[in-house]
Amino acid sequence: MAYRWVEHTSELELEIEAASESAIFLEALNAFAELVAEEPSADSEQRDVEVRGDDRETLLVAWLDELVFLAESQGFVPERTTELEVGAGLVRATLRGHVGEPRDFVKAVTLHRLLFAANGDGWQARVVLDV
Amino acid sequence: MSEPHAIDETLWEVPADARPDMRVPARVFADAELFEAIARDGSLDQLQNVATLPGIVGAALAMPDAHQGYGFPVGGVAAMELPDGVVSPGGVGYDINCGVRLLALPCSEAELGGRRESLVHELSRAIPAGAGKRHGRARREHELDAVLREGPRAIGASADDVERTESGGCLPGADPAAVSERARERGAGQLGTMGSGNHFVELQRLVRIFDEETAEGYGLAHDQVTVLIHSGSRGLGHQVCSDYVQRMDAAMRRYGIELPDRQLACAPASSPEGGAYLAAMAAAANFAWANRQAIADEARSAIAAVLGQAAAKGTRQVYDVAHNVAKVERYDGRELLVHRKGATRAFPAGSDEIPAAYRKLGQPVFIPGSMGTSSFVLAGEPGSLERSFGSTCHGAGRTLSRTGARKQIHGADLRRQLGAEGIVVRSPSNKGLAEEAPFAYKQVERVVEVVERAGLARRVAQLVPLGVVKG
Structure with a gap:
């Protein structure tokens, strides 16, 4: 992974x-957290999120979009999930993190070269972020 | 011949028969070396994708500063026949109406003298940048609606500033109701903030005049101090684009549109989705003009604090131009929707769209170089109407990735280097600074020379940095 x-x-x-599939969403969260985190901090805040998409690709975009929105509008810096449920066209999660000054880094999640597909025994995904 | 080839010394073409899905040729304004860079980084493939969009006329165009983007290349121009040609939110980009505004101070660098560092410091204090994004002017709901409808006028811009702004700082048809709650929430409190990435406010000195009459007409003189502001529609615009890319991605099948890249998602301009996007895009563009107005107000406050009230009052806006926008314009009697993604409108002398004071000179265009290098003031030329749907380049254009730039230099070292060159730097992030290192960009002189030789715009003046406040 x-x-x-x-x-x-x-x-x-x-x-x-x-x-x-669910580990793809977890890794996307880890990647995003790397971008916005400035300094390690106690995960004192929780956010329950639910996003929807017509297919796996748009669901991944919606998931990352939600993280962009929380970081920009609330200063929420995610660190981990305590619950993650990936269903057909739906992701529900409980995020732990803190409210701080996330790096204002990701403007948007694009559909360019977007991929989410089975790969041998596992899964692979690709997404381009506008920064 | 379906291979890329030179049409003349500044124009290259990939013919429409290079791919079965292309509707028009792809054309690139560049010299041989710039064209090679454009062909190498994938932007030529992206331009050919643009050439497949329904309703595109003439050619899909790229400017000499073009580089790889997503969907459209950055530096791309595409004109669609109205009413049924498509509008593509990705063809405008996420930072709707990212653009530049030039202010001219009533003093020379000699007169500024030892107060330069204080002024850069005061500019960095007055203008929230980077992570300080939520410290901008808080706006109540009805105030935000007014900004979305009217642009800078809603926050008290002077008649002179409004006159010297592309489209008077207000695109027609803006509808606040087409902007989602989520977009409004992201934009709340961001008016008057610079943002991060390549956004900046730069204190400059005019070092060279190429065209005396036009420089004088624009109110610019040798050794004059200027402030160049580069910012856009912030989170509000980013969210508007995200919302409508997704909405059009879902709707395309209904219109029988198939595309080589989902990021080009589009719908007929005459469709409900197309109309709603254009109304939301206009609102976001107006927000961006108001944002640059608020930053200009903050810059004038900084000028007042350091140089006095008279200097602030005497600071004039030369012009404000958009880099990322779609506009309805007329060419050869046809009404077209011109998408500019990292490109600048460059109307020649005589256009009604130009402020009366500049109408005999051509529209001012500002081309920022990379950090620490020159910027140029240009004037639109007739060739732009004939060859590029009234457009020219918008900057130097990246050539090295952000990670590539960071591998080559540390932000703190770059800060020292620029300091040694006499350029005062204020930036909250060393990482962000390194990503914008001058060597990550093409040479702006070369880019500007190509658009001049191509007849799109002519050089008027050259500006060099005295200090830079980075997002």
Whole structure:
């Protein structure tokens, strides 16, 4: 299970490989947390989120969109999930983190080169973030 | 011949038959070296994707500063036939009406003298940047509605500032109701804030004049001090684009549209989805103009604090231009929807769209270089109407990724280097600073020379940085 950043001239391309569909969402959270976190802090805040999408790809975009929104509008810096449920067209999660001054880094989650597909025994995903 | 080839010394073409799905050719304004860079980083493929959009006319165009984006390349221009050609939110971009505004101070660098550092410091105090995003002017709901409808006028912009803003700072048809609650929530409190990434406020000195008459007409003189503001519609605009890319992605099948890249999601401009996006985009564009107005107000406060009230009152707005927007314009009697994604409108002398004071000179265009390098003031030329749907370049254009830039230099070292060159730098983030290192960009001189040789715009003046406040 891993994520990595792929070279892109002006934006950030995120590639994820994981054993399960839900682990893809977990890794996307970890990648986002790496971008917005400035300093480690106690995970004193909780957010319950629910996002929907017509297919796996748009569900991943909606998940990351929610993280962008929470960071920008509430200063919420996510650190981990205590619950994560991935169903058909739906992700429900409880996020733990803190409210601080997240790096104002991700403007948006694009559909460019978007991918979420089975890969051998596991899954792979790709998403380009506008920064 | 379906291979890319040169049409003349500044224009390259990939013919429409290069791919079965292209409706028009893809054309790039560039010299040989810039074209090679554009072809190498994937932006040429992206431009060919743009050439597949329903209703596109003429050619999908890229400016010499073009580089890889998502959907459209950054530096892309596409004109769609109205009423049924498409509008593509990704063809405007997430930072709707990201743009630049130039202020001219009533003093020379010699007169500014030792107060330079104080002024840069005061600008950085007055203008919230980077993570300080929520410290901007708080707006009540009805005030935000007025900003979305009217732009800078809603926050008390002077008639002179409004006159010297593209479209008077207000696109017609803006509808606050087309902007989602989520977008409003992201934009709340962000008016008058710079944001992060490549946004900046730069204190500059005019070092060279190429066209005396036009420089004088724009109110610019040798050694004059200027302030260049680069920002956009902040989280509000980002969310408007996200909302409508997703809405159009879901609606495309209904209109029988198939695309090589989902990020190009679009709908006919005449459709309910197209109309709603254009109304929301206009509102976000008006918000961006009001944002740059609020930043200009903050800059004038900083000028008053350091140089006195008379200097602040004498600080004039030269002009304000949009880089990311779709506008209805007429070419050869046809009404077209011109998408500019990282490109600047550059109307020539005689256009009714230009302020009366500049109408004999051509529209002012500002091309920021990379941090620490020159910026240029240009004037629109007739060739822009003939060859590029009234458009020219918008900057130097990235050539190295952000991570690539960070691998080559540490932000603290870059800060020292710029300091050694006499450029005062204020930035909350060393990481962000390193990502904007000058070597991550093409040479702005080369980009500007190409658009001049191509007849899109002519050089008027060159500005060099005295200090920069980064987001």
